[in-house]
Amino acid sequence: MNVAIDHLDRPEGVPVMPFLAADVGGTYARIALMRASPAGGRDIDVLAYRRFACADFSGLTEMLKTFVADEVHTPVRHCVLACAGQVMDDEVLNDNSAWPIDLRQLSEAMVLDEIAVLNDFEALGYAFDNRTDCGGRLLCGPDAHPEGPVLVIGPGTGLGAAARLPDSAGGHVLTTEAGQMDFAPNSLRERDVLAQLAPGGGYLAYERIVSGPGLLTLYATLCTLRGKVPWLTTPEGVTEAAAAGSDALAMEAVEIFCAALGSFAGSLAMTFMSAGGVYLAGGFLNSIFALLRRSAFEERFLHGRSVRAFLQRVPVRVSEHGRNGVLGAAKWYLKRGMSDVKPRQEVVAGSP
Template sequence: MQQDHLVADVGGTNIRIAIAYKSELNHIETYKCAEFSSLEAAINHYIEQNQLTVNKACICIAGAVNDEEIKMTNMDWRFSAHSIEKRCAINKVHLINDYHAIAMSLPHLSSTQLITMSKRKGQAHAPKMVCGPGTGLGIAQLVPIGEQYHCISGEGGHIAFAPTTEQQMHVLAYLFGQHKRVSIERLLSGQGIVNIYQALAAQASQHPQPFDAKDITDAFINQADTLCVESVTLFLEILAQFLGDLVLMNGAFGGVYISGGIMPRIIEHVDLEQFNQCYTHKGRFKEYVDQAPLYLITEPQPGLIGAAAYLYQSID
C-alpha cells in the first residue's frame, strides 16, 4: 500500500493541507479551522476524503512551537506531535513554526513565484533571510550547511524600533506615549500602518479617520488621501531600512525575501529605486548591504512548500 507524506499550514483562521512529493504539492485543500473541533479532526477529514495512508507529516503553525502541547491563540485547539501521530495514525509528525517553513521554501521558489526588487545577483551558497509584515512581523534566517539547510528563527519582529529621521523620531515619541516599549512590529505590520497613520495625523494636528490598514493602503494605491500616501510611504521607508539592518546582522547575501500579505497588494505602486536607496542607506556599509538581492514572494503557499522541504530533508 502506498504511503503518503502530508503537509499542513495552520493559521488562525484557515488550515491548508496537501500531499507532498518533494517540492511538488498535490490535493491542496483549505478548510476553516472553526469547522473542526481539533486539528486532528481536520487532518482525519482530509485523510478520509482523499483515501490516504500517511507515513510522515510536517505541520507548520502560526505561533511558538516547542516539544510540549501547543495551544492555539485564537481557537480552542490543543495538540502535540504525539497526539496527532496517535489520533491520525501517522508514523512521524514534525511541528515547526510558520516562518521556519517559509524560510525552508526559499531555495525552492522559482522566478515565477517571486518578484525581483533589485538588480543584485547575490551568492548561491550564502544565508537567506525572510521578513514578513502582515498581521504581525515574522522573521527567519536560512543557512546552508553542506547540501542541506538549517533555519534559525526567533522573535526578531519584537526588537526595538530604531528611528533614523526626525519624522520617524516623532512616530516613536507618539507610540511611546501608548506603549512601554516600541518594537519594530508596532510599525511593520497591518496595525503598524494604522499606528503610523495616527502618528502622522497627530503631527499634522489632524483628526484621523477610523481607517484600518486596508483603507490606508487602498488610499495609497489610488492616491486618494495625502495622509494615507505619506503613511504608506513612511512604512516602506522603515521596512527597507530594517531589511538592510537584517543584512548587516546576518550577512544574507543569498537574498532577503519579503513575505506577508501587505507588500503583494501594493508592490505595483512602490518606487523600487527609492526603496533600494533606503535599503542600502548604511553609511560606510552601503556596499556591504548592496551585495544582498531583494525579492518579494508571490507564491500563495510558501508554508506548504517549506513544510515539504523540511520533511524531505529530514527523510534524507
C-alpha cells in the first residue's frame, strides 16, 4: 500500500476539505482536523489538534466523537487512521491496544464516507520526508542530515519500526515487524534475564525488553534474580527512580533497556543501511534522554560489527512523537488522493 512521494502537491481531484487524521497508539491517541492548504504546494493546514489518553475512553468512536464535538464545526466525512495492529475483516487487532477497532462500526457511528488505514510507523516514516523540520536531539553520530534510507524506531507500549527508502519519486516507506525479532543477550546479566523470562528456552521478542512494559518487566525480573520485592509499578516510576539514583535495580533495568535498544537499532541500521539516520521516536525516550546518553547505547549500536565504520557515520536522534504521526498520515492520504484510497482494504499490518 505504500506509494512513493517526493513532495506534497495535491493530486488532481483531491478537494480542499477538512478530514480527520488519528494516530492511535496503545497508551495515547493524537487526533487532528486537517486539510490540504488552499494555497497548494507542500502545505497542510492543521485546524485543530489534541492528544487523548486511551484509558479515558471506551473506544475510538467515543474518542473521535469527543474531538468532533469539541473542535469541529463543519461536517467531516473522511478519516485516515494510523495505528498498530493487523486488520482481520473490518477489525484492527493489536495485543497492545486499549480496545479493538471495528472499522465498519466506526464508519457508521461517525457517518463517514471513507476510512483509510495505514501502519502507525509507516505514517511516521512519511512525516520524516523533510528531516530538518522534524527536530530531534542528537544522541550519537555526526550532526548532519545525509542522504540515504532513514530508520524510525519507537519503543512505547510496543516496539515499532519502519524504514523510509529514497527513490526517484521521493521515498517509499516499509513497515516492519522488527519488534518481534528474537531478543539476543549481549552480557551475562542479559543471559540471566533471558533465562528467567524464558526458562524453557525458545522465543523472546525484543518487545518484551525494549518497550515501556518491557522496562517494567526488566525491573521486576532483576528484583526476582536478586531476591527483592519490586515496589515500583510503572515504567515512569522506574525511570524516575533511575534518574534520581534512588533504586539500584531501577538503574540497572534502565541500563539494560538502553543497551538492548542500541543493539536493536544497530542491527536494523545494518539491515537497511540507514545512511540517512536513525530516529528514535516518542515521549518515553525523550524523557530519559540524559540516561540514554550516559548508557551503553552507542557502544552497543556500534560494538563488534563489521560495518562499524559505516555505523559511525549514521546520526541517531531522539525525536518527540508529537504531531508527526498525524502529519505523516495526512501526507500519505493527500498524496494518494482521497478518492483513490479503498477503505478497510488497503491496510498494512503493524507492530502488535
